[in-house]
Amino acid sequence: MSNFLLVVGHSERFGSLRNILDEISNGSQGDRSDGWLASGWRYSWFSHRAHADAIGGGGLFTGFAVDDKNQIFAFGSEGWRQQNQLGGGADLPGCYVRVGWNEGHLTVHGDVFRMMPLFVSTEPGVLLASDSAYVLMQLRRRLNLPVTLDRTVTEAVLWPNAMAAQLLGSRTLVREISYVTVGGHIRLDLRIPNSRASMSYTDVHTQFSPEGDAYRHELRTAAVRIASTVHTVATSGPEHARLALSGGKDSRICLAAVLLSSQVKHGAVFSCTNTQPQHQRDYEVVQALAKEFGFDLGSRLPPDHRTRQIRRFPQPFTLWLTDQSLCYYPFKVQSYALAAPGPFSIAGLGSELYKGNYELQTLPQVISSLAARMPRVARAVDEIATDALLAAGVQPGEPQSVEWHYLLLRNALHGGRFVPATKLGLRPLQQSNLVGLAKLAGTARFPELEHPSQISDDLLALLNPSLAARPFDKPGKNGLITKQGVAVS
Incomplete structure (x- = not known):
């Protein structure tokens, strides 16, 4: 169940x-x-x-x-x-x-x-x-x-966009x-x-807000929390911190927190599951990082122990029904999970909350673009999404209203898909003060913060400048130190 x-x-x-x-x-x-x-x-x-x-x-x-x-x-x-x-x-x-x-x-x-x-x-x-x-x-x-x-x-679900890949508001397919x-x-x-x-x-403006009056303070507060959380998990038992890496920025922030302590580095287990041809660059980047920074990919425990750690679900489709069928629409079937209590699955999910996943738009801008192609769908999306924003204290026309919508719906439902397999999924990058920091607009924004996407770059540079300077899966992500170093110096 x-x-x-x-x-x-x-x-x-x-x-x-x-x-x-x-x-x-x-x-x-x-x-x-x-x-x-x-x-x-x-x-x-x-x-x-x-x-x-x-x-x-x-x-x-x-x-x-x-x-x-x-x-x-x-x-x-x-x-x-x-x-x-x-x-x-x-x-x-x-x-x-x-x-x-x-x-x-x-x-x-x-x-x-x-x-x-x-x-x-x-x-x-x-x-x-x-x-x-x-x-x-x-x-x-x-x-x-x-x-x-x-x-x-059902009308809103017809929109072929990631914003509608899960519920758009409190209303579900069942009234x-x-x-x-x-x-x-x-x-x-x-x-x-x-x-x-x-x-x-x-009101989400109250619930998610910066805790201080300086950009550096917010970054350091978040960095300390991320490092402390990862350290606590990694030192609770052998391979209790299980970090999934890719060639991108988000998981690298978690890696930077792990590498702050040799005890944590040697107690954690690192993996990169992106081994398919279309993700070859991911694996190449992670392999290079492992070699340079001295950590092993894969478990160091004996093979029989690793086998006992895995439990397979006899009916994965039933699990999908109870978990995602009425709220998250891409068909993602999970067939196994960790068997023993203790290990935490650590992932980089969360930085999208403050780096502008939906290009900092307002809901009316999104609806206007959609209405030109799918007017009936646009009306349905507008009705449901507007209700969700207003309930949370967000005006649809205010700056970044669609980013607030991302917080309310997609981040939660996309990130919460692991729960039927394990409640011990850790998302250390989800930091309330950074969410509030990214949503500041106009004169309220700190002068060092030119764009919310800068936050995750500066966070990585603060935790580990060497990691921030190493290549990523895509060339456009490279060069973080030269672009953002002033903010964290």
Whole structure:
């Protein structure tokens, strides 16, 4: 199944849910936890080792969080409880979902970059939430609840563009199921028997903003966090830091953080899976870096140990259905994952958040271009995307509104595809202060920052000038030191 399923119902409705929930759990009590809430409300929670997800005092947590302020990793409910004792509680990077309740309300939050997907479906007196829209759709069918096609969403899907390769907003192909974007959380009023859950949002301008008043400060803060995170993982066990490299910039920033410490370099495992002919340059670049900077490609563990580390999924298509079928449209099937707990898969995903993946456009500019070719599709895209931006506090016509849209949707859904295989996917380049830094416009932008794409270049040059000066997969990426060195000197 998916990573989690939360079913909340008032006692007047919960009786009709009980038999179906019993069938879902199929006698596996370890994967289900039940409890009472306030005013006659009850919940059932499904996850791996569901009882271990309980937080003392009322709540549930599954996954892990990274708390840079307190310099800790919070694993599972116990880790989250301890993190809260240190003054935490806000949404953090990582990959998790947390549920909390009191006498008046129940809330559901996710990690700040939404690496753990969060979908919701609600009826009077019933709340359903999961990381899988497909699970919610099938559960609605079992409960004889409506499952209706959203025709506006189907129209928008016809746009052959990466921006529409996944959901364009909270609306999904099923009208009764919504996606909770970055900055959003679910809220249910427990004081009313027939209440329906609603979604509330934090303004992303507030949630993602620079922490200081100097460009160098922001870069150094991010660099320290990246290096600290990678070091923590790499020193937690042999080959616990598993770094996938390419010939591009993003994974090289992670590599630069690894190379800061000989202990980390010799404890991590490096790989380059781009061995196909069309990616030959990637592999050539990585091989050259490995030789020059003294790290090995591939595991150093014995062959039998490496074999035991891999588990294969007997039904990859079923995994795709529960994970991506209603939210991420390219057909990407994952057939295996790491078997043992501990290893983190480290990837460079995240720098697109602040280097201008959509060319710093506004939504009206994108819609105008699309309308000239596909007017009906443009209207559908505009309607759905505009709603998502406004909910997050972004005006469609403001500078970089489409980059904010990238944060809300594509970064999350494209980056969160690994979750059914492992929650331990680490994306250290996802730094909230750098996102805010890149979105500054006009006189608010720091004078050293000419263009958001400069941020990742300067970050790499700061972490390792020698790596920044070495060739990349494409000639246009070369020469970072001479172009950007002034910013990090």
